[in-house]
Structures are given as C-alpha cells and as structure tokens.
Amino acid sequence: MSLRGLFLCLALIILAALVAPRGASAHAALVASEPATGAVLDKAPSAATLSFSEPVAPLVFRLLGPDGKPADLAGVTAAGSRVTVPLPSDLARGTHVLSWRVVSEDGHPVGGTLVFSIGAASGGVNATSATDRDPVVAAGLWLAKLGLYAGLLLGIGGVFFRSFAVVGPLSPGGLRRALAALLVAGMVAAFVGLAAQGLDALGLPASRLASASVWQAGFSTSFGRTTILAVPACAVAMAALFARRRTFRRILAALAMLGPGLALAATGHAAAAEPQILMRPLVFLHVSAIAVWAGALLPLAVALGEGGGRAALARFSMAAPAVFALLFASGAAIAVVQLGAVDALWTTEYGRILAAKLAAVALVLAIAAHNRFALTAPVLRGDGRAARRLVGSIVAEIALVLLIFGLAALWRFTPPPRALDVALPAVEVHLHGEKAMAEVVVTPHRRRDATVEIEPLDADGVPFRPLEVTLALAPAGGGMEPIRVVATPGADGRWLATIPGLAVGGVWTIRLDLLVSDFDKAQLQGEIALPTP
Numbered sequence: 001m002s003l004r005g006l007f008l009c010l011a012l013i014i015l016a017a018l019v020a021p022r023g024a025s026a027h028a029a030l031v032a033s034e035p036a037t038g039a040v041l042d043k044a045p046s047a048a049t050l051s052f053s054e055p056v057a058p059l060v061f062r063l064l065g066p067d068g069k070p071a072d073l074a075g076v077t078a079a080g081s082r083v084t085v086p087l088p089s090d091l092a093r094g095t096h097v098l099s100w101r102v103v104s105e106d107g108h109p110v111g112g113t114l115v116f117s118i119g120a121a122s123g124g125v126n127a128t129s130a131t132d133r134d135p136v137v138a139a140g141l142w143l144a145k146l147g148l149y150a151g152l153l154l155g156i157g158g159v160f161f162r163s164f165a166v167v168g169p170l171s172p173g174g175l176r177r178a179l180a181a182l183l184v185a186g187m188v189a190a191f192v193g194l195a196a197q198g199l200d201a202l203g204l205p206a207s208r209l210a211s212a213s214v215w216q217a218g219f220s221t222s223f224g225r226t227t228i229l230a231v232p233a234c235a236v237a238m239a240a241l242f243a244r245r246r247t248f249r250r251i252l253a254a255l256a257m258l259g260p261g262l263a264l265a266a267t268g269h270a271a272a273a274e275p276q277i278l279m280r281p282l283v284f285l286h287v288s289a290i291a292v293w294a295g296a297l298l299p300l301a302v303a304l305g306e307g308g309g310r311a312a313l314a315r316f317s318m319a320a321p322a323v324f325a326l327l328f329a330s331g332a333a334i335a336v337v338q339l340g341a342v343d344a345l346w347t348t349e350y351g352r353i354l355a356a357k358l359a360a361v362a363l364v365l366a367i368a369a370h371n372r373f374a375l376t377a378p379v380l381r382g383d384g385r386a387a388r389r390l391v392g393s394i395v396a397e398i399a400l401v402l403l404i405f406g407l408a409a410l411w412r413f414t415p416p417p418r419a420l421d422v423a424l425p426a427v428e429v430h431l432h433g434e435k436a437m438a439e440v441v442v443t444p445h446r447r448r449d450a451t452v453e454i455e456p457l458d459a460d461g462v463p464f465r466p467l468e469v470t471l472a473l474a475p476a477g478g479g480m481e482p483i484r485v486v487a488t489p490g491a492d493g494r495w496l497a498t499i500p501g502l503a504v505g506g507v508w509t510i511r512l513d514l515l516v517s518d519f520d521k522a523q524l525q526g527e528i529a530l531p532t533p
Contacts, residue, residue: 029052029110029419030051030110030112030425031051031052031053031425032051032425033049033050033114035114035116036116036426036427036428037425037427037529037530038116038427038429038528038529039117039428040119041118041119042118042119044087044091044118045116048084049085050082050100050102050114051081051082051083052082052083052102052104054081054104054105054272054274056081056083056105056110057102057103057220057221058076058078058083058100058102059101059102059103059202060100060101060202060203061073061085061098061100061101063087063088063096063097063098063099064096064097064098064099065091065092065094066092066093066094066095070099071088073085073086073087074086078102083100083102085100091118093118093120094119095115095121096115097113097115098113098114098115098116099112100114101201101202101203104272105222105272107197107226107267107272108269108412108415109200109201109202109203109221111203121527133200134205134206136206137196137199137200137204137206140192140195140199141196141197141412141413142406142409142412143189143192144189144190144196145189145408145409145412146189146402146405146406146409147185147189147192147193148230149405149409150185150189150402151183151185151186151190151234152186152230152233152234152259152260152263152264152287152291153290153291153295154294154297154298155182155183155234155295156186156234156237156257157257157260157290157291157292157293157294157295157296158178158182158296158298158299159183159237159241159253159256159295160237160253160254160257160292161295161296161300161312161316162179162299163246163249163250163253163254164250164253165296165299165311165312165315174302174306175299175303176242178298178302179299180241183234183235184238186230187230187231187234187235190227190234191227193223193226194215194218195215195218197224198213198215198217198218198219198221199214199218201217201218202214202217222266222267222268222272223267225267226264226267229262229263229266230260233256233258233259233260233262234256236252236256237252237253237256240253257288257291260287260291261283261284261291262284264284264287265280265283265284265287269338269415269419270282270283270337270338271283273338273416273418279334279337282334285330286326286327286330286331286334289323289324289330292319293320293323293324293327294401297397299312301391301398304391304394305388307384310379310380310382313376313379320368320372338350338354338416338417338418339351339354339416339418341417344417350411350414350416350417351417353408353410353411353414356407357404357407357408360400360404361404363400364397364404367393367396367400368397371390371394375390376390426441426442426443427441427442427444427528427530428440429526429527431512431526432524432526433522433523433524434459435459435516435520435522436456436457436458436459436466436514436516436522436524437456437457437459437524438454438457438512438524439455439457440452440454440455440510440528441453442528442530444530449499451496451497451498451499452471452485452487452496452497453490454471454494454495454496454497455493455495456495456514465493466514466516467515467517467518468486468515469486469495469497469512469513469514469515470484470487470512470515471484471487471497471499471510471512472484472510472513473499473508473509473510473511474508474509475507476507476509482509482511483499485497485498485499507527507530508530509525509527510525510526510528511523511525512524512525
C-alpha cells in the first residue's frame with residue numbers, strides 16, 4: 001500500500017467516526033441512586049446520592065422543578081464513586097428532574113438525569129439527557145490526542161534514541177528540526193486537548209473556548225494531570241535535543257523518556273480500569289515500549305538516508321525483539337481487561353477499532369520482519385541499494401504508526417466493553433387499576449436485553465396468578481411503535497420478560513394486560529422514567 005493510500009485510509013476512518021451522529025459516550029456508569037429514578041416520595045429529601053461504577057468528580061448539577069424553571073445546585077461533594085447532591089429545602093409537590101454531569105476517572109464526561117416526584121407525579125417530564133457533541137470539539141479532541149501521541153512517542157522517543165544510539169553528528173537542520181517540530185506539536189496538542197476536554201466536560205460548543213470555567217474543567221479532569229506531565233517532558237526532551245555535552249544530553253533524554261508512560265498512564269479508560277495497581281504500570285510499560293520502538297524510526301530513516309546509521313541500526317536490531325515482546329505482552333493484558341469477552345472485538349465500537357488497529361500492527365510486523373531478515377544484514381555490509389530500500393520501508397512504518405495513533409485516538413469517543421457490561425439502575429413503578437395492581441421492576445442494560453419483573457396483585461393488594469401477562473412499552477412522546485412481549489411465569493409468583501433494544505433513556509409509557517380468566521382482562525397503564533444508557 002502506498003503512503004497516499006495509508007493516509008487516505010486514515011482520513012476516511014477518522015471522518016466517518018467524527019461525523020457519525022452519537023450521544024456523549026460515558027465510560028463510568030450510574031449503578032444506583034437515592035431516591036431511585038421514578039420514585040414517588042412522601043416528603044422532600046434533603047439530598048440525592050448517585051453511585052457510579054468508578055470514581056468520578058462533579059461538574060454541573062441542575063434541578064428542574066414542576067414549574068419548569070432550572071436552578072443550579074452548589075455544594076456537591078464526591079467521595080470515590082459516590083456523589084452527594086444537597087437539594088433545596090423548599091421543594092414543591094410534583095415531579096423534579098435532577099440533571100447531573102460528572103467526569104469519570106478516565107477523563108470522560110458522563111451525563112444523565114434523575115427523575116423523582118414528591119407527593120405525586122406531575123407528568124410531562126422528559127428525562128432524556130444525551131446530547132450530540134459539537135463536531136468542532138470532537139475534532140479538537142481527536143487532533144489533540146494524535147498530536148500528543150506524536151510528540152510524546154515519536155518526538156521524545158526520537159530524542160532518546162538519538163541520544164543513546166549515537167547516529168552521528170546532529171546538524172542544525174534535518175533530524176533535529178523534525179524532532180523539535182514533533183515536540184512543539186506535542187506541547188501545543190496538550191493545551192488544545194485541555195481546552196477541548198473542558199468544553200466536552202461541560203457540554204459546551206467551541207465558541208465558549210475563552211471561558212475560564214472551560215479551562216478549569218479541563219484541568220479538573222484526569223487529562224489535566226496528563227498535561228502537567230506531558231508538557232515538561234517535551235520541554236526536557238527539547239533541552240536534550242540542543243544539549244552539546246553527550247553526558248548531559250543523555251541524562252535529559254532519560255528523564256524525558258519517563259514522560260510518555262507517566263502522562264498517558266494518568267488518564268484514559270485503560271489506566272482507569274481495575275485493578276489500578278496492575279493497569280497503570282501496564283499502560284506505563286506499553287507506552288514506554290511504543291516510544292522506544294516508534295521513536296527510533298525517524299532517526300534511523302534520516303541517518304540511513306544520509307549514508308550512515310549502520311551502528312544505530314545494529315543496536316536497534318538487537319534490542320527490537322525484547323521491545324516488541326514487552327509491547328505485545330502489555331498490550332494483550334490491557335486488551336483482555338478492556339474487552340472482557342472475545343465477541344466484543346466485533347460487537348462493540350471499541351472492539352472494531354481495536355481490530356482495525358491490530359490489522360495495522362500486523363502490517364507493521366510484516367514490514368519489520370522484512371527489514372530485519374532481508375535488509376538489515378546487507379545494509380550492515382554497506383549495500384547502498386539495500387539502505388535505500390530500508391529507508392523507504394521505515395517511512396512506510398512511520399505512516400502505519402500514525403495510522404495506529406489515529407485509531408487509538410478514536411477510543412476517546414468509545415466506552416470500553418467492560419464499561420458497557422455494567423447494569424443500569426433498576427427502576428420500579430406501581431401500576432394501579434380498578435381490577436388489579438402490579439409492581440414492575442425494569443433493569444436496562446447497555447449490551448444485553450433489558451429484564452422486567454412483574455408482580456401481579458388483586459384489587460386488595462394480594463398477589464395472584466393471572467393466566468397470561470403481556471407487556472407493552474413505548475416512548476411517552478410517541479414516534480415509535482410499542483415494544484410488546486409476553487411474560488413468562490417465574491417460580492416465586494413473579495412474571496419475567498426480556499426486552500431487546502431498550503437502549504433509550506427518558507419517560508416511557510408502560511402497559512400491562514393481565515388475563516385474569518378466559519373472559520376477564522385487567523389493563524394497567526402508567527409512565528416509567530428509564531435512565532440514560
């Protein structure tokens with residue numbers, strides 16, 4: 001494949017990912033709340049609590065009352081994965097909507113709503129909270145990731161290889177200029193990413209870039225730690241690049257080389273996965289191995305293109321097997337934790353991106369094997385033609401590395417399968433009619449079918465066993481045909497049903513048809529507020 005073809009492939013993949021309509025992807029999940037979604041309370045609560053699948057930090061909380069007027073809430077606190085939201089003491093009777101937005105440990109914003117009522121439901125509430133991300137912000141997030149990867153891995157990695165492999169005199173132009181450009185790109189990308197992270201965290205468009213709250217929100221996410229680590233690392237590498245004394249240059253390069261692993265282990269869904277004591281070191285080792293390998297490519301290509309670099313090539317050839325072994329061992333361990341199951345490789349967006357990345361890695365391995373076994377020995381013997389072929393091959397590797405970086409940057413927009421496997425909070429609703437009643441519990445899920453438990457009760461509230469139970473669900477606002485399923489009787493007197501495709505939050509109309517006898521049927525209807533997936 002030509003370089004033009006590789007970059008065209010990259011552009012098409014990224015364009016498709018960025019323009020595809022989607023809600024904001026959440027990498028932490030709400031697992032419980034108090035009060036529960038859809039609850040009807042006798043008296044107003046003093047606070048609401050939200051429990052998530054991983055630690056989060058609060059961003060924006062608003063309360064919409066029965067009169068439709070929103071009010072910002074202050075004093076929100078977080079303790080690990082539990083968030084406490086103080087509520088006003090004068091809450092009115094009726095339905096209230098708590099709109100919340102937090103940032104998860106992996107740096108991704110999570111938003112949703114909690115609907116509860118005091119005394120009785122007032123109706124007409126839409127709990128859907130997912131919003132489309134500003135495409136300019138999305139592009140900024142992706143470009144920042146790509147630029148940061150290039151600066152940390154190609155830039156710092158290149159300076160490290162140049163400092164220790166001794167590829168010959170470093171002229172003011174050529175390699176030094178290219179490495180300096182990569183380091184500057186990395187530093188600029190860190191600040192662009194910080195701003196885009198703040199905009200995304202607050203759900204704001206790019207036009208709000210100058211707002212101080214945007215930068216504050218960006219620093220409050222885990223990407224703030226990445227910026228604090230990445231920018232100084234690039235600066236130290238820049239100093240090493242221009243240092244005259246070899247010993248001083250090597251000390252600076254070695255210090256800078258700690259930066260890529262530390263910076264990228266400070267944020268991201270892989271680093272935030274459990275167990276932390278294992279995952280962050282794995283990410284550090286994986287990133288460091290990438291920097292050693294990928295960082296060597298540009299200096300090697302330049303040195304070989306200028307007629308030198310044979311000593312550096314020999315050193316790289318000796319070290320490459322160990323570096324690749326560390327790279328793939330750490331990468332495989334991370335993938336196992338993130339995927340959870342093999343089928344996630346083709347059933348989730350995250351898995352499909354990983355599959356594309358693995359395909360690109362396979363091409364890199366094929367090129368690397370060809371370089372190692374077909375070209376390295378002739379180049380070391382002084383074969384000029386083999387050296388020119390090796391330079392072209394290394395340039396193709398660099399193009400593939402950029403493709404891999406671009407694919408990895410897309411993970412910013414896709415929750416890993418392990419996050420999708422967390423069940424959403426169960427929602428309870430009581431349905432009441434003249435002939436019968438029912439207690440219904442709906443448990444939505446991101447990847448699997450939603451489950452429903454139904455306990456039929458007679459007019460006096462005593463459990464009874466109807467001949468048949470049929471369930472129908474439809475969005476309260478219309479626009480979609482009802483989902484109808486026939487429940488099956490369980491061993492404890494409850495009826496069970498599964499609902500495929502129930503992946504939309506908001507208020508739904510729920511209807512139960514209870515066949516009391518061959519000639520008598522009770523129909524119950526109400527509304528249920530489902531959490532946003």
